[in-house]
Amino acid sequence: MSAGMNIESERRPLLSARQVGIAAAFGGAALAVVLAGLTIPIPGTPVVTDPREIFTTIGASLTGPIGGIVIGILAGIAEPGIPLASLLAHIVGGIYNGFVYKNLSWRNNANKGQSLVLWALQVIGYYVLIVVPLFVAGVMLFYPDPANGTFFAFLGTLEVAVIPEMIFTTTVTTIIMAALPERYRRPLW
Numbered sequence: 001m002s003a004g005m006n007i008e009s010e011r012r013p014l015l016s017a018r019q020v021g022i023a024a025a026f027g028g029a030a031l032a033v034v035l036a037g038l039t040i041p042i043p044g045t046p047v048v049t050d051p052r053e054i055f056t057t058i059g060a061s062l063t064g065p066i067g068g069i070v071i072g073i074l075a076g077i078a079e080p081g082i083p084l085a086s087l088l089a090h091i092v093g094g095i096y097n098g099f100v101y102k103n104l105s106w107r108n109n110a111n112k113g114q115s116l117v118l119w120a121l122q123v124i125g126y127y128v129l130i131v132v133p134l135f136v137a138g139v140m141l142f143y144p145d146p147a148n149g150t151f152f153a154f155l156g157t158l159e160v161a162v163i164p165e166m167i168f169t170t171t172v173t174t175i176i177m178a179a180l181p182e183r184y185r186r187p188l189w
Contacts, residue, residue, distance in 0.1 A: 015066050019188045023067035026059025027074030034078045042161040048080075049165040053131075057123055057173050060094035061101035064189030068094025085138025089131045096130045097122070102187040109182070120174050127166040132158050 015023070030052035039048035056075045060068030072091035079086030105118040136155045139148065148154045177185060 015063070015070075016188065019063045019067045020070075022188065023059060023063045023070040024074075026055045026063075027071035030055040030059075030071065030075035031078060034075070034080075042158070044157065044161075049162065051169070051172075053126075053165065053169045054172055054176075056090060056094060057097055057126060057169065058176060060097035061105075061122075062185070062188055063098065064102065064187060065095040065098035066189070068096070068098040070094075082139055082143050084142040085135050088138040089135035092134050093126055093131045097126060098187075098189070100125070102189070105177075106185070106187055109185070112178070116174055116178055119177050120170050123170045123173055124166060127162055127169075128159065132162055 033050050033052040033055070039050040041048050052075050056071050059071045063071070069091055072094035073087065075094075076086035076088075076090035077083055100122050101119075105115050105122055108115045108118055133155060136151060136158055139145075140151055140154065149157075
């Protein structure tokens with residue numbers, strides 16, 4: 001090696017400009033839904049249902065775990081009365097969507113039907129395994145209220161109550177993912 005050669009290692013940024021823009025757009029849309037009050041209260045719980053998950057699931061899936069954290073923060077920060085519980089659920093949910101999409105639905109992209117079924121399962125898993133249980137844990141931890149009952153009683157109540165939202169979000173996002181050209185469905189990380 002000659003003395004005049006200088007080798008620099010090239011490091012990729014944590015988020016590309018495109019990832020930042022897309023995460024900001026999807027997270028901003030989720031935040032706008034919350035700030036606009038486009039919610040329906042779930043009777044007997046301190047929780048509301050809203051369409052923000054359409055933006056959080058697609059946005060985090062495309063931008064990856066780091067973009068998912070940004071989107072999760074924007075989706076949860078303005079939750080009326082229980083923001084810490086919402087932040088916990090949405091940040092971890094964003095990380096989940098980023099990893100699962102790239103490694104499950106996108107990995108099977110050659111078979112679009114299979115990829116869409118895996119997408120639908122990802123969204124259902126997001127609700128059943130991540131967002132609802134972590135939301136319940138956050139409410140129990142940060143906003144304890146004896147009226148909520150035990151963790152498992154509250155979890156059961158919310159898992160049942162969220163079924164209409166889960167079906168709606170799964171259906172709408174699956175239609176969107178089916179309609180998007182492949183280049184717009186490609187993970188950005």
